[in-house]
Amino acid sequence: MPRVGLNRGAVVAASIDLVDEGGYTGFADLTLAALAARAGIAVPSLYKHVTSLADLRREIAIVSVNRLTEVISAASTGLAGRDALRAMAHAIRIFAQQNPGLYAATQVAARRDEPLDQPLSVAATRTLDVMAAVLRGFALPPELTIDAIRVIRSALHGFILLELGGGFGLPDDLDRSFDLLVELVTAGVEKISAESLATIT
Amino acid sequence: MPRVGLNRGAVVAASIDLVDEGGYTGFADLTLAALAARAGIAVPSLYKHVTSLADLRREIAIVSVNRLTEVISAASTGLAGRDALRAMAHAIRIFAQQNPGLYAATQVAARRDEPLDQPLSVAATRTLDVMAAVLRGFALPPELTIDAIRVIRSALHGFILLELGGGFGLPDDLDRSFDLLVELVTAGVEKISAESLATIT
Protein backbone atom coordinates (compact mmCIF):
# COMPACT_ATOMS: atom_id res chain seq x y z
CA MET A 1 0.00 0.00 0.00
CA PRO A 2 2.00 2.95 -1.22
CA ARG A 3 0.85 5.87 0.86
CA VAL A 4 -0.87 8.64 -1.00
CA GLY A 5 0.09 11.12 1.65
CA LEU A 6 -3.13 13.06 2.03
CA ASN A 7 -4.09 15.49 4.73
CA ARG A 8 -7.26 17.31 5.61
CA GLY A 9 -6.47 20.17 3.28
CA ALA A 10 -5.92 17.93 0.30
CA VAL A 11 -9.11 16.01 0.99
CA VAL A 12 -11.13 19.18 1.25
CA ALA A 13 -9.53 20.49 -1.91
CA ALA A 14 -10.41 17.33 -3.78
CA SER A 15 -13.98 17.51 -2.54
CA ILE A 16 -14.23 21.10 -3.68
CA ASP A 17 -13.12 20.04 -7.13
CA LEU A 18 -15.80 17.39 -7.16
CA VAL A 19 -18.47 19.78 -5.95
CA ASP A 20 -17.61 22.29 -8.58
CA GLU A 21 -17.53 19.76 -11.36
CA GLY A 22 -20.94 18.56 -10.26
CA GLY A 23 -22.66 21.78 -11.22
CA TYR A 24 -25.48 23.25 -9.24
CA THR A 25 -26.28 19.98 -7.48
CA GLY A 26 -22.65 19.09 -6.96
CA PHE A 27 -22.75 19.98 -3.30
CA ALA A 28 -25.87 17.97 -2.55
CA ASP A 29 -24.60 15.07 -4.63
CA LEU A 30 -21.21 14.91 -2.96
CA THR A 31 -20.51 11.43 -1.70
CA LEU A 32 -17.63 9.97 0.23
CA ALA A 33 -17.47 7.15 -2.28
CA ALA A 34 -16.85 9.55 -5.15
CA LEU A 35 -14.35 11.50 -3.10
CA ALA A 36 -12.40 8.40 -2.12
CA ALA A 37 -12.26 7.31 -5.75
CA ARG A 38 -10.98 10.71 -6.75
CA ALA A 39 -8.41 10.77 -3.98
CA GLY A 40 -7.26 7.25 -4.77
CA ILE A 41 -7.96 5.75 -1.36
CA ALA A 42 -10.62 3.52 0.16
CA VAL A 43 -13.72 5.13 1.61
CA PRO A 44 -13.05 4.48 5.30
CA SER A 45 -9.59 5.99 4.95
CA LEU A 46 -11.25 9.35 4.51
CA TYR A 47 -12.18 9.26 8.15
CA LYS A 48 -8.55 9.74 8.99
CA HIS A 49 -8.86 13.28 7.67
CA VAL A 50 -12.49 14.17 8.16
CA THR A 51 -14.81 13.22 10.97
CA SER A 52 -17.91 12.78 8.82
CA LEU A 53 -19.58 13.81 5.62
CA ALA A 54 -21.32 16.57 7.52
CA ASP A 55 -17.96 17.80 8.74
CA LEU A 56 -16.65 17.86 5.19
CA ARG A 57 -19.71 19.74 4.00
CA ARG A 58 -19.20 22.33 6.69
CA GLU A 59 -15.62 22.78 5.60
CA ILE A 60 -16.62 23.19 1.98
CA ALA A 61 -19.23 25.72 3.02
CA ILE A 62 -16.62 27.76 4.86
CA VAL A 63 -14.27 27.78 1.90
CA SER A 64 -17.12 28.72 -0.41
CA VAL A 65 -18.31 31.55 1.79
CA ASN A 66 -14.78 32.88 2.04
CA ARG A 67 -14.36 32.82 -1.71
CA LEU A 68 -17.62 34.68 -2.13
CA THR A 69 -16.52 37.28 0.38
CA GLU A 70 -13.30 37.67 -1.53
CA VAL A 71 -15.17 38.09 -4.80
CA ILE A 72 -17.44 40.75 -3.37
CA SER A 73 -14.57 42.56 -1.81
CA ALA A 74 -12.50 42.50 -4.99
CA ALA A 75 -15.38 43.67 -7.13
CA SER A 76 -16.30 46.62 -4.98
CA THR A 77 -13.00 48.03 -3.85
CA GLY A 78 -12.41 51.46 -5.24
CA LEU A 79 -16.08 51.98 -5.88
CA ALA A 80 -18.81 53.56 -3.81
CA GLY A 81 -22.56 53.97 -3.70
CA ARG A 82 -24.51 52.65 -6.60
CA ASP A 83 -21.39 51.71 -8.52
CA ALA A 84 -20.20 49.51 -5.69
CA LEU A 85 -23.60 47.92 -5.29
CA ARG A 86 -23.90 47.17 -8.98
CA ALA A 87 -20.41 45.73 -9.10
CA MET A 88 -21.13 43.52 -6.11
CA ALA A 89 -24.35 42.25 -7.62
CA HIS A 90 -22.78 41.29 -10.90
CA ALA A 91 -19.75 39.76 -9.24
CA ILE A 92 -21.92 37.52 -7.10
CA ARG A 93 -23.90 36.36 -10.10
CA ILE A 94 -20.79 35.64 -12.10
CA PHE A 95 -19.29 33.72 -9.22
CA ALA A 96 -22.44 31.63 -9.02
CA GLN A 97 -22.39 30.99 -12.76
CA GLN A 98 -18.78 29.95 -12.77
CA ASN A 99 -18.92 27.98 -9.54
CA PRO A 100 -22.49 26.78 -9.15
CA GLY A 101 -21.55 24.01 -6.76
CA LEU A 102 -19.68 26.34 -4.47
CA TYR A 103 -22.44 28.89 -4.61
CA ALA A 104 -24.87 26.21 -3.52
CA ALA A 105 -22.52 25.33 -0.68
CA THR A 106 -22.70 28.95 0.36
CA GLN A 107 -26.34 28.52 1.23
CA VAL A 108 -25.96 26.24 4.21
CA ALA A 109 -26.96 28.31 7.18
CA ALA A 110 -24.97 28.15 10.38
CA ARG A 111 -27.10 27.14 13.35
CA ARG A 112 -26.40 29.38 16.26
CA ASP A 113 -26.91 26.58 18.76
CA GLU A 114 -24.46 24.23 17.07
CA PRO A 115 -20.86 24.74 18.23
CA LEU A 116 -19.53 22.96 15.16
CA ASP A 117 -21.09 25.66 13.00
CA GLN A 118 -19.15 28.38 14.74
CA PRO A 119 -16.43 28.80 12.11
CA LEU A 120 -19.02 28.89 9.37
CA SER A 121 -20.90 31.49 11.33
CA VAL A 122 -17.79 33.61 11.54
CA ALA A 123 -17.21 33.32 7.80
CA ALA A 124 -20.81 34.30 7.08
CA THR A 125 -20.52 37.29 9.36
CA ARG A 126 -17.51 38.46 7.43
CA THR A 127 -19.50 38.34 4.22
CA LEU A 128 -22.16 40.49 5.78
CA ASP A 129 -19.54 42.92 7.00
CA VAL A 130 -18.22 43.33 3.49
CA MET A 131 -21.74 43.86 2.21
CA ALA A 132 -22.31 46.47 4.86
CA ALA A 133 -19.12 48.19 3.74
CA VAL A 134 -20.39 48.26 0.19
CA LEU A 135 -23.45 50.08 1.42
CA ARG A 136 -21.45 52.61 3.38
CA GLY A 137 -21.72 55.15 0.58
CA PHE A 138 -25.48 55.32 1.00
CA ALA A 139 -25.12 56.60 4.55
CA LEU A 140 -28.00 54.54 5.83
CA PRO A 141 -28.86 54.52 9.53
CA PRO A 142 -27.87 51.19 11.17
CA GLU A 143 -31.32 49.59 11.32
CA LEU A 144 -31.95 50.42 7.72
CA THR A 145 -28.60 48.98 6.78
CA ILE A 146 -29.71 45.65 8.15
CA ASP A 147 -32.93 45.81 6.21
CA ALA A 148 -31.18 46.92 3.07
CA ILE A 149 -28.70 44.08 3.23
CA ARG A 150 -31.55 41.66 3.70
CA VAL A 151 -33.35 43.04 0.71
CA ILE A 152 -30.26 42.93 -1.46
CA ARG A 153 -29.31 39.44 -0.40
CA SER A 154 -32.84 38.22 -0.94
CA ALA A 155 -33.13 39.64 -4.40
CA LEU A 156 -29.75 38.46 -5.61
CA HIS A 157 -30.02 35.11 -3.93
CA GLY A 158 -33.49 34.46 -5.27
CA PHE A 159 -32.54 35.36 -8.79
CA ILE A 160 -29.41 33.29 -8.80
CA LEU A 161 -31.14 30.27 -7.34
CA LEU A 162 -33.89 30.44 -9.89
CA GLU A 163 -31.36 30.91 -12.64
CA LEU A 164 -29.08 28.06 -11.59
CA GLY A 165 -31.94 25.76 -10.77
CA GLY A 166 -33.54 26.31 -14.14
CA GLY A 167 -36.53 27.95 -12.52
CA PHE A 168 -36.87 30.55 -15.27
CA GLY A 169 -38.06 28.60 -18.28
CA LEU A 170 -35.94 29.79 -21.19
CA PRO A 171 -32.61 31.42 -20.36
CA ASP A 172 -33.82 34.07 -22.73
CA ASP A 173 -32.49 37.49 -21.88
CA LEU A 174 -31.78 36.66 -18.29
CA ASP A 175 -29.09 39.29 -18.32
CA ARG A 176 -31.62 41.99 -18.99
CA SER A 177 -33.85 40.74 -16.21
CA PHE A 178 -30.93 40.71 -13.83
CA ASP A 179 -29.94 44.22 -14.80
CA LEU A 180 -33.45 45.34 -14.10
CA LEU A 181 -33.35 43.67 -10.72
CA VAL A 182 -30.12 45.39 -9.84
CA GLU A 183 -31.31 48.76 -11.00
CA LEU A 184 -34.52 48.38 -9.11
CA VAL A 185 -32.80 47.45 -5.89
CA THR A 186 -30.20 50.15 -6.29
CA ALA A 187 -32.85 52.78 -6.89
CA GLY A 188 -34.75 51.50 -3.89
CA VAL A 189 -31.77 51.73 -1.60
CA GLU A 190 -31.01 55.21 -2.85
CA LYS A 191 -34.56 56.22 -2.20
CA ILE A 192 -34.69 55.02 1.37
CA SER A 193 -31.32 56.62 1.91
CA ALA A 194 -32.65 59.95 0.69
CA GLU A 195 -35.77 59.58 2.79
CA SER A 196 -33.84 58.84 5.95
CA LEU A 197 -31.67 61.88 5.35
CA ALA A 198 -34.74 64.00 4.84
CA THR A 199 -36.18 62.78 8.11
CA ILE A 200 -33.07 63.75 10.02
CA THR A 201 -32.99 67.18 8.43
CA MET B 1 -52.91 -9.32 6.03
CA PRO B 2 -55.90 -7.08 6.49
CA ARG B 3 -55.84 -4.80 3.54
CA VAL B 4 -55.34 -1.14 4.31
CA GLY B 5 -56.98 -0.15 1.05
CA LEU B 6 -54.71 2.61 -0.09
CA ASN B 7 -54.53 4.24 -3.46
CA ARG B 8 -52.19 6.72 -5.06
CA GLY B 9 -54.13 9.66 -3.73
CA ALA B 10 -54.01 8.46 -0.15
CA VAL B 11 -50.30 7.74 -0.39
CA VAL B 12 -49.58 11.17 -1.77
CA ALA B 13 -51.76 12.74 0.90
CA ALA B 14 -49.89 10.90 3.63
CA SER B 15 -46.57 11.97 2.18
CA ILE B 16 -47.74 15.56 2.09
CA ASP B 17 -48.60 15.35 5.75
CA LEU B 18 -45.14 14.02 6.46
CA VAL B 19 -43.45 16.71 4.40
CA ASP B 20 -45.35 19.43 6.13
CA GLU B 21 -44.67 18.08 9.57
CA GLY B 22 -40.99 17.93 8.71
CA GLY B 23 -40.64 21.69 8.47
CA TYR B 24 -38.43 23.36 5.95
CA THR B 25 -36.37 20.25 5.30
CA GLY B 26 -39.39 17.97 5.31
CA PHE B 27 -39.37 17.60 1.57
CA ALA B 28 -35.71 16.75 1.32
CA ASP B 29 -35.95 14.43 4.29
CA LEU B 30 -38.92 12.51 2.96
CA THR B 31 -38.21 8.81 2.94
CA LEU B 32 -40.22 5.86 1.75
CA ALA B 33 -39.49 4.14 5.05
CA ALA B 34 -41.14 6.92 7.02
CA LEU B 35 -44.05 7.06 4.61
CA ALA B 36 -44.64 3.32 4.80
CA ALA B 37 -44.62 3.48 8.59
CA ARG B 38 -47.12 6.29 8.50
CA ALA B 39 -49.34 4.50 6.04
CA GLY B 40 -49.18 1.27 7.98
CA ILE B 41 -47.76 -0.90 5.20
CA ALA B 42 -44.37 -2.34 4.31
CA VAL B 43 -41.99 -0.25 2.25
CA PRO B 44 -42.14 -2.26 -0.99
CA SER B 45 -45.91 -2.08 -0.95
CA LEU B 46 -45.64 1.60 -1.71
CA TYR B 47 -44.49 0.68 -5.17
CA LYS B 48 -47.99 -0.50 -5.91
CA HIS B 49 -49.09 3.13 -5.81
CA VAL B 50 -46.01 5.08 -6.78
CA THR B 51 -43.32 4.20 -9.26
CA SER B 52 -40.43 5.64 -7.28
CA LEU B 53 -39.47 8.20 -4.68
CA ALA B 54 -38.75 10.63 -7.47
CA ASP B 55 -42.25 10.08 -8.80
CA LEU B 56 -43.70 10.80 -5.40
CA ARG B 57 -41.63 13.93 -5.05
CA ARG B 58 -42.89 15.15 -8.40
CA GLU B 59 -46.45 14.56 -7.30
CA ILE B 60 -45.89 16.46 -4.07
CA ALA B 61 -44.35 19.28 -6.03
CA ILE B 62 -47.38 19.52 -8.24
CA VAL B 63 -49.78 19.63 -5.33
CA SER B 64 -47.64 22.24 -3.62
CA VAL B 65 -47.41 24.44 -6.67
CA ASN B 66 -51.16 24.22 -7.13
CA ARG B 67 -51.78 25.24 -3.55
CA LEU B 68 -49.46 28.17 -3.94
CA THR B 69 -51.26 29.23 -7.09
CA GLU B 70 -54.51 29.02 -5.21
CA VAL B 71 -53.14 31.12 -2.36
CA ILE B 72 -51.91 33.81 -4.72
CA SER B 73 -55.13 33.83 -6.59
CA ALA B 74 -57.24 34.05 -3.46
CA ALA B 75 -55.14 36.82 -1.99
CA SER B 76 -55.21 39.03 -5.03
CA THR B 77 -58.72 38.69 -6.35
CA GLY B 78 -60.61 41.92 -6.09
CA LEU B 79 -57.42 43.92 -5.89
CA ALA B 80 -55.34 45.61 -8.53
CA GLY B 81 -52.00 47.31 -9.00
CA ARG B 82 -49.89 47.84 -5.94
CA ASP B 83 -52.56 46.47 -3.64
CA ALA B 84 -52.68 43.21 -5.54
CA LEU B 85 -48.92 42.94 -5.60
CA ARG B 86 -48.61 43.57 -1.90
CA ALA B 87 -51.33 41.07 -1.11
CA MET B 88 -49.66 38.46 -3.25
CA ALA B 89 -46.30 39.00 -1.62
CA HIS B 90 -47.62 38.65 1.88
CA ALA B 91 -49.78 35.68 1.00
CA ILE B 92 -46.81 33.83 -0.43
CA ARG B 93 -44.73 34.50 2.64
CA ILE B 94 -47.50 33.39 4.98
CA PHE B 95 -47.99 30.23 2.95
CA ALA B 96 -44.30 29.51 3.25
CA GLN B 97 -44.33 30.12 6.98
CA GLN B 98 -47.33 27.90 7.56
CA ASN B 99 -46.25 25.18 5.13
CA PRO B 100 -42.49 25.32 4.93
CA GLY B 101 -42.19 21.79 3.62
CA LEU B 102 -44.64 22.40 0.82
CA TYR B 103 -43.02 25.69 -0.03
CA ALA B 104 -39.71 23.88 -0.35
CA ALA B 105 -41.38 21.34 -2.60
CA THR B 106 -42.47 24.23 -4.77
CA GLN B 107 -38.88 24.91 -5.68
CA VAL B 108 -38.23 21.82 -7.72
CA ALA B 109 -37.84 23.02 -11.26
CA ALA B 110 -39.43 21.13 -14.12
CA ARG B 111 -36.88 20.10 -16.70
CA ARG B 112 -38.14 20.87 -20.14
CA ASP B 113 -36.50 17.81 -21.67
CA GLU B 114 -38.04 15.41 -19.16
CA PRO B 115 -41.50 14.16 -20.20
CA LEU B 116 -42.27 13.09 -16.64
CA ASP B 117 -41.94 16.70 -15.55
CA GLN B 118 -44.63 17.80 -17.96
CA PRO B 119 -47.49 18.04 -15.43
CA LEU B 120 -45.30 19.95 -13.03
CA SER B 121 -44.36 22.27 -15.84
CA VAL B 122 -48.01 22.91 -16.52
CA ALA B 123 -48.69 23.65 -12.87
CA ALA B 124 -45.77 26.04 -12.72
CA THR B 125 -46.97 27.82 -15.81
CA ARG B 126 -50.31 28.36 -14.19
CA THR B 127 -48.64 30.01 -11.23
CA LEU B 128 -46.84 32.36 -13.58
CA ASP B 129 -50.10 33.13 -15.34
CA VAL B 130 -51.69 34.14 -12.08
CA MET B 131 -48.70 36.30 -11.26
CA ALA B 132 -48.95 37.93 -14.64
CA ALA B 133 -52.62 38.62 -13.93
CA VAL B 134 -51.69 40.29 -10.68
CA LEU B 135 -49.42 42.61 -12.63
CA ARG B 136 -52.08 43.46 -15.17
CA GLY B 137 -52.93 46.68 -13.37
CA PHE B 138 -49.48 48.06 -14.05
CA ALA B 139 -50.05 47.90 -17.79
CA LEU B 140 -46.54 46.75 -18.52
CA PRO B 141 -45.51 45.85 -22.05
CA PRO B 142 -45.11 42.06 -22.47
CA GLU B 143 -41.31 41.85 -22.30
CA LEU B 144 -41.25 43.98 -19.20
CA THR B 145 -43.92 41.81 -17.65
CA ILE B 146 -41.58 38.86 -17.94
CA ASP B 147 -38.77 40.79 -16.36
CA ALA B 148 -41.01 42.15 -13.64
CA ILE B 149 -42.25 38.70 -12.72
CA ARG B 150 -38.70 37.47 -12.57
CA VAL B 151 -37.72 40.30 -10.29
CA ILE B 152 -40.68 39.76 -8.02
CA ARG B 153 -40.22 36.04 -7.84
CA SER B 154 -36.54 36.42 -7.15
CA ALA B 155 -37.00 38.88 -4.37
CA LEU B 156 -39.79 37.01 -2.62
CA HIS B 157 -38.19 33.64 -3.16
CA GLY B 158 -34.83 34.77 -1.89
CA PHE B 159 -36.26 36.36 1.20
CA ILE B 160 -38.41 33.40 2.07
CA LEU B 161 -35.61 30.92 1.56
CA LEU B 162 -33.28 32.90 3.74
CA GLU B 163 -35.98 33.28 6.35
CA LEU B 164 -36.98 29.61 6.41
CA GLY B 165 -33.43 28.39 6.20
CA GLY B 166 -32.34 30.53 9.09
CA GLY B 167 -30.06 32.54 6.84
CA PHE B 168 -30.90 35.80 8.58
CA GLY B 169 -29.28 35.61 12.00
CA LEU B 170 -31.89 36.73 14.48
CA PRO B 171 -35.52 36.65 13.36
CA ASP B 172 -35.51 40.17 14.70
CA ASP B 173 -37.92 42.43 12.87
CA LEU B 174 -38.05 40.27 9.80
CA ASP B 175 -41.52 41.61 9.14
CA ARG B 176 -40.20 45.10 8.75
CA SER B 177 -37.48 43.92 6.39
CA PHE B 178 -40.03 42.06 4.33
CA ASP B 179 -42.30 45.07 4.17
CA LEU B 180 -39.40 47.11 2.95
CA LEU B 181 -38.66 44.53 0.28
CA VAL B 182 -42.24 44.56 -0.90
CA GLU B 183 -42.45 48.33 -0.96
CA LEU B 184 -39.20 48.56 -2.82
CA VAL B 185 -40.25 46.08 -5.46
CA THR B 186 -43.68 47.62 -5.78
CA ALA B 187 -42.22 51.06 -6.23
CA GLY B 188 -39.78 49.70 -8.77
CA VAL B 189 -42.49 48.07 -10.82
CA GLU B 190 -44.55 51.24 -10.72
CA LYS B 191 -41.58 53.20 -11.87
CA ILE B 192 -40.79 51.05 -14.88
CA SER B 193 -44.46 51.04 -15.69
CA ALA B 194 -44.54 54.83 -15.71
CA GLU B 195 -41.36 54.97 -17.75
CA SER B 196 -42.68 52.60 -20.38
CA LEU B 197 -45.84 54.67 -20.66
CA ALA B 198 -43.78 57.81 -21.06
CA THR B 199 -41.78 56.20 -23.84
CA ILE B 200 -44.89 55.35 -25.76
CA THR B 201 -46.28 58.82 -25.37
Add this chain to the structure above:
DNA sequence: ACTTTACGGCTAATGCCATTAGCTTTAAAG
Protein backbone atom coordinates in the same frame (compact mmCIF):
# COMPACT_ATOMS: atom_id res chain seq x y z
C1' DA C 1 -73.32 -18.75 -5.61
C1' DC C 2 -68.92 -19.91 -7.89
C1' DT C 3 -65.08 -18.94 -10.35
C1' DT C 4 -61.83 -15.97 -12.16
C1' DT C 5 -58.84 -12.21 -12.28
C1' DA C 6 -56.57 -8.21 -10.87
C1' DC C 7 -54.91 -5.76 -7.27
C1' DG C 8 -52.75 -4.70 -2.78
C1' DG C 9 -50.25 -6.47 0.36
C1' DC C 10 -46.10 -9.41 1.91
C1' DT C 11 -40.96 -11.38 2.46
C1' DA C 12 -36.49 -11.94 0.57
C1' DA C 13 -32.70 -10.21 -1.81
C1' DT C 14 -29.60 -6.59 -4.06
C1' DG C 15 -26.86 -2.63 -4.16
C1' DC C 16 -25.37 1.89 -2.69
C1' DC C 17 -24.39 4.74 1.00
C1' DA C 18 -22.10 6.34 5.65
C1' DT C 19 -20.04 4.85 9.54
C1' DT C 20 -17.35 1.88 13.05
C1' DA C 21 -13.93 -1.51 14.60
C1' DG C 22 -9.80 -3.27 14.39
C1' DC C 23 -5.59 -4.59 11.82
C1' DT C 24 -1.13 -3.36 9.23
C1' DT C 25 2.30 -0.70 7.42
C1' DT C 26 4.83 3.25 6.57
C1' DA C 27 7.40 7.19 7.73
C1' DA C 28 8.93 10.28 10.88
C1' DA C 29 10.80 11.04 15.73
C1' DG C 30 13.73 9.56 19.22
Add this chain to the structure above:
DNA sequence: CTTTAAAGCTAATGGCATTAGCCGTAAAGT
Protein backbone atom coordinates in the same frame (compact mmCIF):
# COMPACT_ATOMS: atom_id res chain seq x y z
C1' DC D 1 17.98 1.35 15.06
C1' DT D 2 13.85 1.40 17.56
C1' DT D 3 9.64 3.27 18.69
C1' DT D 4 5.35 5.39 17.74
C1' DA D 5 1.80 7.93 15.57
C1' DA D 6 -0.33 8.55 11.46
C1' DA D 7 -2.39 6.76 7.14
C1' DG D 8 -3.87 3.31 4.87
C1' DC D 9 -6.50 -1.24 4.59
C1' DT D 10 -10.53 -5.06 5.00
C1' DA D 11 -14.61 -6.58 7.20
C1' DA D 12 -18.96 -5.67 9.24
C1' DT D 13 -23.31 -2.96 10.38
C1' DG D 14 -27.36 -0.47 9.50
C1' DG D 15 -30.31 2.69 6.72
C1' DC D 16 -32.04 3.48 2.43
C1' DA D 17 -34.39 2.60 -2.45
C1' DT D 18 -35.49 -0.70 -5.51
C1' DT D 19 -36.64 -5.37 -7.75
C1' DA D 20 -38.47 -10.09 -7.91
C1' DG D 21 -41.65 -13.08 -6.90
C1' DC D 22 -45.28 -14.99 -3.78
C1' DC D 23 -50.14 -14.98 -1.62
C1' DG D 24 -54.55 -13.63 -0.08
C1' DT D 25 -58.51 -10.64 -0.92
C1' DA D 26 -61.97 -8.32 -3.10
C1' DA D 27 -64.38 -7.23 -6.98
C1' DA D 28 -66.07 -8.73 -11.70
C1' DG D 29 -68.08 -12.25 -14.71
C1' DT D 30 -70.69 -16.10 -15.41
